[in-house]
Amino acid sequence: MxxxxxxxxxxxxxxxxxxxxxxxxxxxxxxxxxxxxxLAVPVQQAIIERVLASDTGYIAGPEPVAAAFAGFAERSWGWAVDPGDVRTTTDASVAIVECLRQAVPVDGSVIITPPVYPPFYELPPEADASVVEVPLLLTGTGWQLDLPELEKAFARGADALLLCSPHNPLGLIHSADSLRVVAELSAKYGVAVISDEIHAPLAYMPGAFTPYLSVSANAREYGICVTAASKAWNIAGTKCALMVAQSDRTRLQLDSMPEEVAARTSILGLHATKAAYDDGxxxxxxxxxxxxxxxxxxxxxxxxxxxxxxxxxxxxxxxxxxxxxxxxxxxxxxxxxxxxxxxxxxxxxxxxxxxxxxxxxxxxxxxxxxxxxxxxxxxxxxxxxxx
The missing domain is CATH 3.90.1150.10 (Aspartate Aminotransferase, domain 1)
Known part of the structure; x- marks a missing residue:
């Protein structure tokens, strides 16, 4: 190393x-x-190769980066992802908004868990939904999700939970057990979970991070993973984010998005992201x-x-x-x-x-x-x- x-x-x-x-x-x-x-040399080379080939048009589809992410997810977390379940768009914020538009009715409500990444306050309103705050708990052992309060918010009729995992700004990795409880509550109350996992490759302890969709069938039924290589490989400006769905319900949500959602993906970002996952x-x-x-x-x-x-x-x-x-x-x-x-x-x-x-x-x-x-x-x- x-x-x-x-x-x-x-x-x-x-x-x-x-x-x-x-x-x-x-x-x-x-x-x-x-x-x-x-930048990582493989990422640099991938971008340079596309530019030298004058290959700066629209993407043909997510297939190259989908396969790369599936391989990375398996190697990093033991998470089995079918490349056919991966879609792309321009960045994680756009991905979140588009997922919320599919999962939440107009005038619906979305839970966030402050203190949290500032755009989380803005993305639900962009999807015509209101924000419900369920703050994290600070205990003697650190921060954690307030599961009883989350259930109360679910029971009051919240339509979705916007999960930051790992959590920005705390660098908190949610435990697999807490994620399983979230998934159980999600299924019980029919609440969608959009899990932003953009910081996941930056976990310091191997095996510490658990992808939300990997914890249970309940998580896969109502959950969508949003991620990107942008934070871990420092390529936010190349504009490529991924959305992963692993149930018929959530696949339909991704497939119901306008074609422009995928078309906004940068071809340079797609190839940079593929290189990051494959060789970075x-x-x-x-x-x-x-x-x-x-x-x-x-x-x-x-x-x-x-x-x-x-x-x-x-x-x-x-x-x-x-x-x-x-x-x-x-x-x-x-x-x-x-x-x-x-x-x-x-x-x-x-x-x-x-x-x-x-x-x-x-x-x-x-x-x-x-x-x-x-x-x-x-x-x-x-x-x-x-x-």
């Missing part, structure tokens, strides 16, 4: 993505979910080694320089959910971090009301950048204490 190193700041600042163009050059951008690593595992292993070191380094830095910050290392992904209420930086500590420390974090307020006093930090960067970011925040803390 070859550890993958982040690119130097000079190279990163030449990128034109939002991460590197949103703020001035004196700001360290640790907000949006984009990594600072170079060594690169991913090297990136995970770097990320694992960074999530531990972050804990050490915070303990030494910002002891008031509460940090639980994520089980998956490269996003840290920081409880900064102990610093006295108000409801939006990310605003203080940016204004006084020149560090861009994602505001916890975007993740729901329970995000007040919190911020999300992206540690998919070099150890040097991460160290400098925490040093800057510590200087803000020291300056405020001196006052």
């Amino acid at each position: 070859t550890k993958i190193a982040a690119e130097p700041l000079a190279a990163l600042r030449a990128r034109t993505s939002a991460k590197w163009q949103t703020y001035p050059a004196d700001v360290l951008p640790l907000f949006v979910a984009e990594m600072d690593f170079p 595992a060594p690169w991913l292993a090297g990136v995970l080694e770097s990320l694992d070191a960074n999530r531990r380094l972050l804990g050490e830095l915070l303990a030494a320089e910002l002891p008031e910050a509460v940090y639980r290392p994520p089980a998956a992904g490269y996003l840290a959910w920081l409880d900064l209420r102990g610093l006295g930086w108000g409801d939006d500590p990310a605003a203080v971090a940016l204004e006084q420390g020149r560090v861009a974090l994602e505001s916890g307020l975007k993740f729901g009301r329970r995000g007040a006093g919190f911020a999300r930090l992206n540690f998919a960067c070099s150890p040097e950048v991460l160290t400098e970011a925490v040093d800057r925040l510590a200087r803000v803390r020291a300056g405020r204490q001196a006052k």
Whole structure:
């Protein structure tokens, strides 16, 4: 395994993505979910080959990437996926909206579990549905789904659950047992489950992640998996997401979508995603080694320089959910971090009301950048204490 190193700041600042163009050059951008690593060579080559062949038209179908994902799912999680059950579209958000349009009636309701990825508040209304919040529980052993409250929401007539698995921003991997209970409740009340599993390849412990559709026949009957290679291989801009259905009910939902849903898939994204699933595992292993070191380094830095910050290392992904209420930086500590420390974090307020006093930090960067970011925040803390 070859550890993958982040690119130097000079190279990163030449990128034109939002991460590197949103703020001035004196700001360290640790907000949006984009990594600072170079692309996997197989992914680079796949894109370059299509461009050199002038192959930049519309996709002919999902078959190449469907077979690649099926192989990856079997190797990674022991999940058997028929490539014929895989469809594609442009990105995970579009996939979620289109799945909700099929599974939820107009003026229906969709459950989300805050604190959660900010677009989850916007995607159900885009599908003409309202949002019902069932917050996660924080217990002595960590975060978890509030299964009794979920059942109450199901019984009150919710039409769907939008599940974030692994959960952003917490890096929480839902247990197989809790997912089985969700599936049982889904079948009991006839509630659709759309499981966003975009961060699944970024689990740190092998075997820790369980695909929702793999847990039971109940899960497969009412559930659809939405996923992509975009987070794990850093290719969000190539625009290809997958939807997986494994029952007659959910296959019909995917097949009932307008043809344009699939046609929006980028041919470059399709081939980049295929390369990631087929040949990107060594690169991913090297990136995970770097990320694992960074999530531990972050804990050490915070303990030494910002002891008031509460940090639980994520089980998956490269996003840290920081409880900064102990610093006295108000409801939006990310605003203080940016204004006084020149560090861009994602505001916890975007993740729901329970995000007040919190911020999300992206540690998919070099150890040097991460160290400098925490040093800057510590200087803000020291300056405020001196006052």
